[in-house]
Amino acid sequence: MNFTYVHTNLNVRDLDVSIRFYEEALGLQVERRKQSSDGSFELAFLADGRSGCQIELTWLKDHPQPYDLGENEHHICFRTDDYDAAHSKHAAMGCICYENTAMGLYFISDPDGYWIEIVPVR
Numbered sequence: 001m002n003f004t005y006v007h008t009n010l011n012v013r014d015l016d017v018s019i020r021f022y023e024e025a026l027g028l029q030v031e032r033r034k035q036s037s038d039g040s041f042e043l044a045f046l047a048d049g050r051s052g053c054q055i056e057l058t059w060l061k062d063h064p065q066p067y068d069l070g071e072n073e074h075h076i077c078f079r080t081d082d083y084d085a086a087h088s089k090h091a092a093m094g095c096i097c098y099e100n101t102a103m104g105l106y107f108i109s110d111p112d113g114y115w116i117e118i119v120p121v122r
Contacts, residue, residue: 001085006077006119007045007054011067015042015059022046028055075107075115083120090118 012018022028028046035042044057080086090108097109107115
């Protein structure tokens, strides 16, 4: 069973300001953007063009105040080449904290309560 790091999600108050910061400070570039059909959120995926890893910036319309980083509003995502074995292992460990079978993914929680998304190779 192998896992591959995919992206890190960060919620932001102003998506365009954040994009400009990551472009300037780290040389990251927007690979794609996605807006929800109801306008409630917008995503921007930024990458360095070399590693394959991304930062997903998320702007939520109904959250204009600064984020309390203790809200656990971010996650790390890993891709596995053996989803069923990974799921069985994590179930046996008792660390699955959320599952969305319709989307084909689940989350595990580490000892400190940080969530880690697990997705299959697609």
